[in-house]
Amino acid sequence: MKRIGILTAGGDTPALNAAIHGAVVRANQLRIEIYGLIKGFNCLFNPRVPHVHLNPLFQEIPELDPTKGGTLIGSSRDYIDPDQKAELDLITSRLTKLGIEGLIAIGGDGTLNALQPLAERLPTVLAPKTIDNDLGLNYPSEPDEWVRVKDPSGSPSYHYSRTASSAVFDLNQIVNYATPGYATAVLVSAQGVERIRTTAESHRRIAIIEVMGRHSGYIALGTAYGQPDIILIPEHPLDIQALVERVKHLYDLQKNVVIVCGEGIVDEQGSELGAESTSTDPGGNVALTGAAEALRGKMIQLLGDRYFQLYRRGSSAREAIFTRKVGHTQRGGRPILFDRFYAALLGSKAVDLLVEGRNNAVSVLQYHSQKGFHVEGYDANRFRDRWGLIHARQMHPALYHPSLMKPSKIGIDYLMPIFTDAIGNDDAEHMRQTLFDPGNLAQPYHSINTDVHKRIRYLEPNGA
Numbered sequence: 001m002k003r004i005g006i007l008t009a010g011g012d013t014p015a016l017n018a019a020i021h022g023a024v025v026r027a028n029q030l031r032i033e034i035y036g037l038i039k040g041f042n043c044l045f046n047p048r049v050p051h052v053h054l055n056p057l058f059q060e061i062p063e064l065d066p067t068k069g070g071t072l073i074g075s076s077r078d079y080i081d082p083d084q085k086a087e088l089d090l091i092t093s094r095l096t097k098l099g100i101e102g103l104i105a106i107g108g109d110g111t112l113n114a115l116q117p118l119a120e121r122l123p124t125v126l127a128p129k130t131i132d133n134d135l136g137l138n139y140p141s142e143p144d145e146w147v148r149v150k151d152p153s154g155s156p157s158y159h160y161s162r163t164a165s166s167a168v169f170d171l172n173q174i175v176n177y178a179t180p181g182y183a184t185a186v187l188v189s190a191q192g193v194e195r196i197r198t199t200a201e202s203h204r205r206i207a208i209i210e211v212m213g214r215h216s217g218y219i220a221l222g223t224a225y226g227q228p229d230i231i232l233i234p235e236h237p238l239d240i241q242a243l244v245e246r247v248k249h250l251y252d253l254q255k256n257v258v259i260v261c262g263e264g265i266v267d268e269q270g271s272e273l274g275a276e277s278t279s280t281d282p283g284g285n286v287a288l289t290g291a292a293e294a295l296r297g298k299m300i301q302l303l304g305d306r307y308f309q310l311y312r313r314g315s316s317a318r319e320a321i322f323t324r325k326v327g328h329t330q331r332g333g334r335p336i337l338f339d340r341f342y343a344a345l346l347g348s349k350a351v352d353l354l355v356e357g358r359n360n361a362v363s364v365l366q367y368h369s370q371k372g373f374h375v376e377g378y379d380a381n382r383f384r385d386r387w388g389l390i391h392a393r394q395m396h397p398a399l400y401h402p403s404l405m406k407p408s409k410i411g412i413d414y415l416m417p418i419f420t421d422a423i424g425n426d427d428a429e430h431m432r433q434t435l436f437d438p439g440n441l442a443q444p445y446h447s448i449n450t451d452v453h454k455r456i457r458y459l460e461p462n463g464a
């Protein structure tokens with residue numbers, strides 16, 4: 001293999017550049033050229049196929065900094081429709097003209113879905129990333145548990161649901177234990193919890209903090225490091241009465257309560273508390289928003305103003321209960337050591353898989369309680385259900401203690417290998433050295449896009 005293409009797809013995460021860096025370092029060792037395709041799958045629809053040579057003379061370009069968040073080659077939520085055969089043929093011919101013999105996509109479950117039709121035309125490998133930590137399997141047989149039923153409204157679409165599991169849950173059996181980006185997102189969310197706590201404590205308030213993760217509660221679970229009182233995850237339907245009882249007990253005891261909720265939490269009927277809107281994500285993923293506000297509404301109603309007045313802690317429930325979203329700060333900025341290190345290994349492994357002749361494979365991060373972490377190649381087909389669909393992983397129920405509303409013992413065992421040494425000395429030092437640099441006050445922000453733009457080349461003369 002002489003030339004590989006690489007792209008980043010879906011929402012950005014802090015470890016994308018680190019994954020690209022890992023791939024480029026390995027490609028340099030193997031004397032393979034590596035072209036960065038601009039703006040994810042979007043690049044492939046453009047007849048001019050904008051791209052950047054990431055390792056001219058087998059040297060990494062200086063703009064590629066693995067400690068920087070985001071992606072120097074840009075990302076998008078564009079989708080490759082498997083039914084558009086003519087378009088797929090065009091894409092393949094463009095890549096062939098560019099001399100690309102294999103493609104690495106850095107992305108999540110949506111990206112892996114989008115790669116399936118391309119994998120029938122050229123060798124493709126996925127290097128995982130997602131702050132949601134939802135690319136993977138709780139155990140290898142998990143895809144076989146999906147069933148699908150036709151939409152009762154008569155529309156041609158299907159609903160997918162899970163049958164009961166027949167596997168024993170074991171941390172050593174998880175496929176892709178953690179995805180790059182997750183650790184940094186948890187760092188930011190847990191810090192957010194710590195910072196909100198002091199306001200809740202000082203002003204005798206109840207805080208509801210919403211974190212990302214779509215229908216998976218991994219980020220919410222990880223915020224346990226910031227010691228919220230209650231964690232609500234999408235995998236466990238909300239028991240509002242139990243929640244209110246717990247809140248009352250804690251509020252009586254400590255005069256403040258901090259609740260974390262995943263953005264995808266559902267009520268007893270399984271309906272999302274927040275609003276769901278469709279996105280153009282390759283996997284048809286939805287965007288969720290407003291769960292914390294909806295929960296606040298319910299709590300205002302159930303606790304009532306009188307409850308706070310009796311305590312002399314405010315004149316109304318509306319005043320005492322507030323919400324905050326950690327939002328996109330979870331997805332941005334400098335990746336911490338765990339994310340950088342393993343993203344680079346997964347990127348490097350993706351190159352090896354292509355060189356070994358693997359197609360439609362995924363480089364995965366495996367964990368073993370005695371041996372620690374290592375990377376492996378995994379067949380993408382093994383992520384697919386009987387109908388060919390790849391589902392986002394939900395957190396296994398064993399990781400959560402529903403009555404404590406906190407991580408269970410296994411949940412704690414799950415988190416520790418990821419986080420105990422996740423922060424490097426340089427991560428702390430970097431903040432000390434750069435945040436209050438007086439130069440920041442005087443100089444305008446210098447965007448990586450300005451530099452990379454100068455390196456963009458096109459498939460000439462007119463593409464197509």
Ligand code: F6P
Nearest residue numbers: 011131132212213214287288331
């Ligand atoms: O999948 C990553 C993620 O950050 C989710 O946690 C969140 O729901 C979604 O993307 C937000 O998407 P957008 O950046 O398009 O608003």
